[in-house]
Amino acid sequence: MFTRFLAGIALAALSITAASAADSSGKVTVVFDRPLPNVPGKSMKGVLVEYEPGGSSPSHRHPDSAFIYATVLDGAIVSSVNGSPEKVYKAGENFYEEPGALHGVSKNGSDTEPASLLAVFVVDTAEQELTTPTTE
Secondary structure (H helix, E strand, C coil): HHHHHHHHHHHHHHHHHHHHCCCCCCEEEEEEEEEECCCCCCEEEEEEEEEECCCEEEEEEECCCCCCEEEEEECCEEEEEECCEEEEECCCEEEEEECCCEEEEEECCCCCCCEEEEEEEEECCCCEEEEEEECC
């Protein structure tokens, strides 16, 4: 009976580990979405990206109409845009992405601490999909 109990605990631990590994992408939440009154057809969208320890996002692009300014809120974010060398950005530091840029690397810089960033998009109001994964 006790052996079966230990086996159940071990199986549960393996399941939790597998689920965590499979869900390493960031949590993305739109926290602000407002048309720009002085720029018809454009909106400003604030997107909160939260990474668990060791978390990352797959390589991706944003809409060709999107200019993005990102600020790290907590922890450290490793980023590479358009093939640039990977750079670590710490809380309070920022970077930008030009329209149509390839965001090849976006990940938490720590395997033990969470990290988050706020990405502010200036984008065509009609855009619904803000991120498209790539295979590049």
